[in-house]
Amino acid sequence: MNPALERALQDCANEPIHLSGAIQPHGYLISCQLPDWTIRHVSANIETLTGAMPGEMLRHTLREFLTDDLIQAIAETIGFGEPGAPPQRAAVGNIGPMANLCDISVHVADGLVHIEIEPQPRSAGERSPTVVAQTMIARVAGSEDIHDFNQRVAEQVRLLTGYDRVMVYRFRHDDAGEVVAESRDSALAAYIGLRYPQSDIPVQARTLYLRNRIRVIPDATYTPVPILPDRDAHGGALDLAQMALRSVSPVHLEYLANMGVVASMSISIVAGGRLWGLIACHHRTPRRVPPGVRAAADLFGLFVSMRIASREQQDSVTLEESARSVRDTLALRLDNAADPRLALQGELDLLNRAINCDGVGLVQAGNWYSAGRAPDEARVPGLLDWLRRSNTGTGAVSTDRAADWSDGRDEADGLAGVLALPLDLNRDEWLFFFRCEQVEEVRWAGSPEEPFLVDHDGSKIGPRASFAAWHETVRGCSAPWSDGDRRVVGRLHMMLRERYRRGARHAELGDIHAHRVRLNVREQQTRLLQLSELLDGLVHVSPQEASQLSERINKLESELQSLIGTTATVSAN
Template identity: 80%
Template sequence: MNPALQRALDACSSEQIHLSAAIQPHGHLISCQLPDWTIRHVSANVESLTGAPPEAMLRHSLREFLTDDLIQSIAETIGFGEPGAPPQRAAVANIGLLAHLCDVSVHVADGLVHIEIEPQPRSAGERSPTVVAQTMIARVANSANIADFNQRVAEQVRLLTGYDRVMVYRFRHDDAGEVVAESRDSELTSYLGLRYPASDIPAQARALYLRNRIRVIPDARYTPVPIVPDRDARGMPLDLSQHALRSVSPVHLEYLANMGVAASMSISIIAGGRLWGLIACHHRVPRRVPPGVRAAADLFGLFVSMRIASREQQHAAAVEEEARSVRDTLALRLANASTPRMALAGELDLLVRAVDCEGAGLLQDGHWHSAGRAPAETSVPSLLAWLRREGVGTGGVVSTERAETWAGSLEAADGLAGVLAVPLDLGRDEWLFFFRCEQVEDVRWAGSPETPFVIDEEGDKIGPRASFAAWHETVRGLSAPWCDADFRVVERLHLVVRERYRRTGPQVDASDIHSRHARLDLRSQRHRLMQLSELLNGLVHVSPEEAAKLSQRINLLETELQGLIGPMAAEA
């Protein structure tokens, strides 16, 4: 890679975008310290709201500038929240000498109460965000498949917000993004199917999308408003990670300008604790989105996240059930074999059913056995050389998705790419392999992925590319990536095989086998419970009756878990 580009990429990836020391100009910020509501920070534009310049507000009590009723609403809102939680709407109130109608949100972070205030145009009122979100949910709930669901999601968000373009943008395993659904004005060029390099949304930005479910830029051509002072009591920059008004990176604003976007909004889709994707909204002219609309979009985004997480959980459960059936069958067959170790070669077709793959291979006593799509025996030296390069002394599972890594060339791989290797006996170079075919893709990039940024003549300033024209690339030699579920399935298979592979008599300790199975079962259940917990975090708008039913089920589950823990603790 060009050294100047690498320096620029490193600078972009290390940019501390949460310490921008400024907000967007469509709102105001007041940060206070309890218990006396002493004002520690304000935005430089606060005088237009309160009539008092920043210097006249700092170190004074908030009670001098806001009514007791409004402060009481703020106090009640933070009383229900937790430090570090996203901002919550506290009130709609008239503020200042001119009685501006404002939407007020609040959150607590780093020992301060952060109050974000957005003046609103006077209107006849707005529908309840919950009612709006419920209507949207009803329109997408019966989608036939994930593609139809994504498309309906894009259409509903565009209907709600009025943006020119709304996209469902999914992150891939390599952090590149792809537009999987789109609703747009007919005059706009379609972005559907375009892929964007991972550098378009660097890691620190993805981390903030996890914390801020809704991000809005009403006018991408804005001038940032400084925070006064820009340092906290410790002399550190004010952390704006949770601030809805936080000023965004200049690189991102230039990126939007190059796309012809004057206003944007994003809704995070979070599944399994990771950023699955975004609902990205673009508009050609500046556009304000009322807080009530944003609240409805947030609720709808929670539903979308839960639906996607639920689909993934259902798929994982189905895969695990099939793998469990294969394990039970394999264990029975090997247990009944006169020589379990030698019987394994005849069970490769069964093993292919347990793992998401196209073929399997077994290297045993110098002989190669295979089932399904697997390389010829002539590839064994290359496979062993790859394993030695990976350092296999620890006896762990080794994997790759790239054909050239283990085969040396695409031609030698003969249409295969992914390999997952399980050690059986390192002393004898005996291995169990699972193979995946390569996925030949004709990728349409939004601009060339080789030049994701533009570097100035000095090589020290980075800017986003100016062209987003479709750039075609044929990708060869890669398989679908091995995921955590694949490794869990293989780890359990490995345990079943390992229990019997070296067995020549009754020396295997049955209690030890039972204990190892129990540990794996509990680890799997823990993973599922963590996913369930993430789903429950979003269920903040269920009715009291639904909450009571859910509580009964959770109490029953808790009782069952305590019953399991008791005997295990006694055994320990």
């Protein structure tokens, strides 16, 4: 990678976007300290709302600038909330000498009450956000197909907000994003199916999307409004992570400009505590979204998140139920086997149904056994070399890239993904699950190799200027092993290790028994030889005594033959 580009990516990943020290100009900020509502921070534009200069408000009480009923509503809202929670709408009321009608949101962070104020047009008949969200939910709830559901979600959000384009944007396992549904103005080019590199939304931005579910930029050409003072009581930069009005990164604003986007909004989709994706909204001209509409969008986003999380949970339960059936059948068969270790060789077809895979393989006592799509035996040394490099414990080892364990894609026989379970590390015995490669024709929104533009000396970086579809054929990779796959094989691994240890104990007991039999054979051989020698040395014996000695020798010979037969049977097992 170009060193300048590498530095650009690192700088972008390290940018403290939550410490911008400014807000967007469509609103105002007042930060107070309880219990006396002492004002500690204000936005530099506050005079246009309250008629007072920032210096005239700092260190004064909020009661001088807001009515008691508004302060009471703010106090009740924070009383129901928790520190660190996203902003909550507290009230709609008149503020300042011009009695501007404003929407007021509030949250508590770092020991301060942060009040975000947005002037609202004097319009009547705003519908309840809850009623609006319920209507939207009713229109998508009946969809069982995930593609149809995503499409309906995009259409409903566009109908609510009026943006030119609304996309459902899903994060893949490799952190790249992909547009899986889209509703747009017919004059715009389609983005459906386009993929975006991980660097477009770096890690720290994803963290903020989890903390603040709704993000709005009414006009991306804005000039940031500083917060005064820009430092907290301890001299540190003011943390704006939870603020809806927070000024965004200049790199992101340039990114939007390069896409021809002037206004945007995003709604986070959270499933299982992780950022599953976004409902991303774009507009070609400035566009205000009233707080009531944003509240409805937030409620709708929560429903979408719960629906997707529920679907993933249902898929996980289905996978586990299927795996449990295979696991129980295998456990029963191994329990009934004389040697569970050896019996495992004959159960590979059953194991092939344990998880979603294309084939299985078993390395045991230096031999290779397989079922379904699996590499030939010549690939085993490469697999074991990869395991020695990758294995750091006694758990599963996995990859979805053929290059990790094979010298070349063709040599991998069309296979790419491997998930390996150690059965006996001392004997280098492993169970493998394989997946075939997935050949993908990927359409990127611009070249993924050039996520930033960097000038010749690396002193200035910016987002790429072109988002034209860039085609790439991806080979040598399989579908990734999911967390559900790993949970399933984890339980299978526990069962197999227990049976494997039992088989090892069975083998050890067999070796001990065989040793004892061999000792008995040698002992009986010695006794028989001694009796034969004694018989040969006896000349003066009666016929009756000779007959008794002969019977004794015959009995010893019979016991010896029986012991020899037992020895042969133990050796065969």
